[in-house]
Amino acid sequence: MIADKLLNQLTKVKRTGRESWIACCPAHSDKNPSMTITEKDDGRVLVHCFAGCSVDSILGAVGMTFDDLFPERVADPYAPTKPERMPFNPRDVLAAVSTESLIVALSGSQLANGEPLSEENNKRLMLAVERLQDAARICHAD
Ligand SMILES: [Zn+2]
Known part of the structure; x- marks a missing residue:
């Protein structure tokens, strides 16, 4: 599971749902968990810090990048080339x-x-x- 890689690096991880957790944010001094981690059905992992840390800084604090939050795509040589999707709305x-x-x-x-x-x-x-x-x-x- 993709979220595991991130969860392994966090402290005070607590499961709050089937595919959701709270944990201390690694990007600011966080004594009580203020970050949520959710793994979506399509395998994407969403993180949110209620103190306002950017996803960039959260990932940077644990040595990860945006690519680590998205499932690896299986390369299909026959698939038509699609424009690359941006990782944000x-x-x-x-x-x-x-x-x-x-x-x-x-x-x-x-x-x-x-x-x-x-x-x-x-x-x-x-x-x-x-x-x-x-x-x-x-x-x-x-
Ligand atoms: Zn934070």
Whole structure:
């Protein structure tokens, strides 16, 4: 099973369903499990950190890549060549860009009103910028 490879590298793994687990996120200091891992029927493995870590950073923390989350395809020499599918849904990326741009706008208008950003809000702003750059990168726009 594909999820095993990832689960073996995680701590406090607990099964929450037939093909789903929670575990401590390896990408941030996580004392209580805040990451979900789900293996879909088609073999794909989805990971999500509720603290907001990107899938990239989660995989990077355990030395894995996106390819490790997808089942190996059996090469069929007679299959017609299909355009390569992207490992993300463009709508999800646009939704994230929309949310993150709102954070940037709110921070900007607060600063324009002469109010300094709290440390927490400044961190959130930096996260938004990081996510916007990630979005551009996974779409090969930069
Ligand atoms: Zn995390």
